[in-house]
Amino acid sequence: MTTAEFMIGRSADDAVERKQEVRKIFWALLAALVIHLVIGYTLASFNGLFSKTVAVEEEKPVELTFVDLPPAAPAVPKNSMFMETDESKQSAAPPKEKTFESNANSVAASQLPATGEAPLPSQEGKDRPAVDLDTHAYSLPNEGARPQPSARPQETPSPSVAPSVQPTSTPLPDQLAMLRPTATPSVRPSAAATPQQPKSVYRPLKDQTRISGSISNRGISSVNALGTPLGRYEKILKDAIGSRWYAYMEARRDLTNIGTLQVHFFIDRSGRVKNLKITENTSNEAFANICLQSILEAQLPPIPEDVASTLPSEGLEIEGMNFIIYPN
Numbered sequence: 001m002t003t004a005e006f007m008i009g010r011s012a013d014d015a016v017e018r019k020q021e022v023r024k025i026f027w028a029l030l031a032a033l034v035i036h037l038v039i040g041y042t043l044a045s046f047n048g049l050f051s052k053t054v055a056v057e058e059e060k061p062v063e064l065t066f067v068d069l070p071p072a073a074p075a076v077p078k079n080s081m082f083m084e085t086d087e088s089k090q091s092a093a094p095p096k097e098k099t100f101e102s103n104a105n106s107v108a109a110s111q112l113p114a115t116g117e118a119p120l121p122s123q124e125g126k127d128r129p130a131v132d133l134d135t136h137a138y139s140l141p142n143e144g145a146r147p148q149p150s151a152r153p154q155e156t157p158s159p160s161v162a163p164s165v166q167p168t169s170t171p172l173p174d175q176l177a178m179l180r181p182t183a184t185p186s187v188r189p190s191a192a193a194t195p196q197q198p199k200s201v202y203r204p205l206k207d208q209t210r211i212s213g214s215i216s217n218r219g220i221s222s223v224n225a226l227g228t229p230l231g232r233y234e235k236i237l238k239d240a241i242g243s244r245w246y247a248y249m250e251a252r253r254d255l256t257n258i259g260t261l262q263v264h265f266f267i268d269r270s271g272r273v274k275n276l277k278i279t280e281n282t283s284n285e286a287f288a289n290i291c292l293q294s295i296l297e298a299q300l301p302p303i304p305e306d307v308a309s310t311l312p313s314e315g316l317e318i319e320g321m322n323f324i325i326y327p328n
Contacts, residue, residue, distance in 0.1 A: 082101050082234045082238075083223055084102065084238070085104040085222075085225050093105065095107050098225075099225065103227055103231045103232045104227040107217075107222065109220055110219070111123050114216045115212040116214055117214050118214060121211060121223070122215070124208070124210060126208065126210060128209045132208055134208055138246050141202045141243055202242065202243040205246075229304050230307045230310070234316075236300065236301065237298070240300055244294040248294060249290060255284075258326070260280065260324045261291050261323045262281075263321050264317075265318050266315045273300075303316060
């Protein structure tokens with residue numbers, strides 16, 4: 001009985017232990033499920049909060065903030081390209097678009113339809129590095145024939161006063177002829193045949209160059225140029241140098257060779273040449289001397305105050321002035 005009871009007692013204990021283990025497993029599973037639910041809810045909450053934050057940041061409108069900055073130092077204006085305007089192309093009204101600086105106003109026109117993109121007229125001509133819209137020979141300035149002073153009328157002595165007779169030596173035949181009453185002398189044929197030379201101004205040599213431009217307005221070749229005080233001063237500068245250069249070239253042409261000379265210099269406020277340098281010379285030394293002499297001897301007026309106030313302290317910069325002898 002003891003053994004049997006013992007055996008029966010062991011079976012009851014096993015049943016109780018099994019029930020306890022089942023309960024432990026159940027509670028463990030339940031706890032694990034609760035933990036998973038809590039973790040999942042927490043992650044979902046964090047994800048939702050992050051997505052809302054991103055959405056809010058993306059939907060935030062752009063804000064503009066104005067900040068007062070100190071005024072920048074005014075930049076020194078750069079000179080526009082100079083294009084000389086001939087008297088025949090001058091316009092009273094300024095052009096709508098300022099493309100070039102000049103000595104006078106002119107409105108753009110072209111002999112041919114537009115064939116390019118440059119702000120120039122389209123025309124036929126020679127292939128040259130310069131931009132010449134016309135063709136004419138150079139002419140040096142000439143003051144022309146000066147008027148002769150008129151002869152002063154002879155004074156008739158008063159009847160009440162007798163003229164005093166001065167002792168004179170025996171006059172020469174020519175002097176006697178001048179004292180005789182004669183008819184109005186006729187003009188000598190040689191003097192009549194000599195024409196009076198009219199006054200002329202300096203004009204540089206120009207050969208119309210081949211250009212493919214964008215100007216569509218038809219007419220005599222011209223550009224949109226605005227006449228300014230600076231442009232008028234540059235015209236004076238180029239005429240003063242060019243007139244001397246052509247005169248020196250006439251006298252020393254045999255000493256020079258074909259080629260190009262390019263210079264760079266400044267004109268100070270008093271009109272003096274400063275820092276003259278040769279930047280290129282494909283000719284010879286004689287040609288260089290002629291070019292430098294033409295520049296240094298040019299008599300230039302002081303730069304006008306309204307022009308000088310717009311220039312840097314060095315003065316007016318002349319960059320890339322070319323002197324060229326073509327082969328033909």
